[in-house]
Amino acid sequence: MLIKLFLALSGISPHIKKLLWRQWYQFLAGHHQTKDWSFMNYGYAPLHDHSDMVKLDEADEPNRYFIQLYHHVVSAVDLTNLDVLEISSGRGGGASYIKRYLKPKAVTGVDFSDKAIRFCKHTHDVDGLSFVEGDAESLSFEAGRFDVVINIEASHCYGSMETFLGQAKKVLRHNGYLLYADFRNKNDVAVLHRQMERSGMKILRREDITPNVVRSLDLDNQRKLLLIRAFFQNWLVKPFQEFAGVKGSKIYTGFQSGTMIYLCYVLQK
Ligand SMILES: C[S@@+](CC[C@H](N)C(=O)[O-])C[C@H]1O[C@@H](n2cnc3c(N)ncnc32)[C@H](O)[C@@H]1O
Numbered sequence: 001m002l003i004k005l006f007l008a009l010s011g012i013s014p015h016i017k018k019l020l021w022r023q024w025y026q027f028l029a030g031h032h033q034t035k036d037w038s039f040m041n042y043g044y045a046p047l048h049d050h051s052d053m054v055k056l057d058e059a060d061e062p063n064r065y066f067i068q069l070y071h072h073v074v075s076a077v078d079l080t081n082l083d084v085l086e087i088s089s090g091r092g093g094g095a096s097y098i099k100r101y102l103k104p105k106a107v108t109g110v111d112f113s114d115k116a117i118r119f120c121k122h123t124h125d126v127d128g129l130s131f132v133e134g135d136a137e138s139l140s141f142e143a144g145r146f147d148v149v150i151n152i153e154a155s156h157c158y159g160s161m162e163t164f165l166g167q168a169k170k171v172l173r174h175n176g177y178l179l180y181a182d183f184r185n186k187n188d189v190a191v192l193h194r195q196m197e198r199s200g201m202k203i204l205r206r207e208d209i210t211p212n213v214v215r216s217l218d219l220d221n222q223r224k225l226l227l228i229r230a231f232f233q234n235w236l237v238k239p240f241q242e243f244a245g246v247k248g249s250k251i252y253t254g255f256q257s258g259t260m261i262y263l264c265y266v267l268q269k
Contacts, residue, residue: 014159021157022112029091029115032231035123038093039066041153042183042245042255042262043216044209054101062223063093065216070094072212073181074150076205076266079104082147085171086110087136087164088154092120098150099129108146110134137163144173155182161192165199169269172201178267181209183251189261201267213262214255221247 010017028040043065046053054071056064079102086095089109099107109131111117120131134140136151136158149168158164168178178201184192196203228240245251254260 018157018159025090025111025113026115029113029119033119034231036062037227037231038091038096038123039063040090041066041069041094042213042251043220044069044072044212045215045219047211047215060097063097065220066093067097068216069181069213070097070150070152072209073152073179073264074098074102074148076179077148077177079148081105083145084108084148084150085141085146086150086152087139087168088112088151088157089120089131090116090154092116092124092131094150094152095120095129095131096124096126099126104128104148106130108132110136110139112136137167139167139171141171143170144176146171147173147176149176149178151178151180151182153182155180156184161195162198165195165201169200172269174269176269177204178265178269180265180267181263183210183213183255183260183262185254186259186261189263192263196265196267199267201269203265204268205264205266207264208261209264210255210258210260210262214252217245217247217252217255 010020045065045068054068056067060067079098082104084098084104084107086107086109089095089111092109095107095109098104106128109120111133112135114133117131117133137160149172151168155161155164172178224244224246228237228244232240242249242251251260255262
């Protein structure tokens with residue numbers, strides 16, 4: 001019921017969609033301060049062998065699939081000594097992983113939820129890692145400030161994809177990279193591709209990783225069900241299971257049936 005209402009209202013206008021998503025993420029950051037919950041994506045798992053398995057410290061193991069999504073997307077570029085911006089950094093786990101493991105000079109996470117930013121500042125105390133409040137569609141950083149922009153599973157919340165791409169391009173230096181991942185309804189995949197083509201940046205790579213995302217959702221299903229039961233009051237269990245993409249959820253069945261597609265892009269300015 002709640003989900004149907006959310007989807008119906010967000011279909012009214014891009015402005016309302018953006019407003020609703022902001023309220024949702026503010027709610028999550030304000031009410032669920034659990035420090036070991038620092039990712040909000042569907043994850044990535046290799047299909048056959050272990051070639052994509054990232055080596056992780058034991059403390060990061062519970063977040064393996066979320067981290068593997070980040071790793072898969074960002075490993076397109078060697079980040080050593082680069083200045084990196086993550087747009088829509090959420091609860092900060094991805095930015096923290098990148099800074100601790102991939103040796104960039106600095107990582108800045110930006111998100112439009114001030115509560116999520118406050119959470120990140122308290123939770124991730126890592127040298128060279130910082131978080132600031134900001135809107136993906138109106139960034140206040142100077143032009144050409146970053147070598148790489150990362151954007152993971154967030155652009156479906158934005159009011160205008162074109163505006164976001166324009167902002168990402170603006171803050172990138174010449175030849176800088178946009179490393180991107182998100183899902184779309186299969187009818188909107190061509191629209192997304194056109195938006196990428198018209199961004200003024202070169203498309204270096206495009207990849208459909210839907211099967212890897214489904215595998216990640218399968219492998220992490222049981223753990224998520226237990227965590228959701230432990231974290232949330234009864235009335236929030238169902239909406240949160242939908243949000244987390246557990247087996248049987250609308251998004252999970254969409255990925256499985258091919259009506260929802262999960263894509264990665266590498267763009268260069
Ligand atoms: C599904 S979460 C993904 C978070 C993170 N990238 C991860 O993978 O864990 C989407 C995030 O996008 C942020 N977001 C949505 N619209 C935004 C906007 N217009 N500007 C900045 N952040 C936005 C939300 O606050 C939320 O933290």
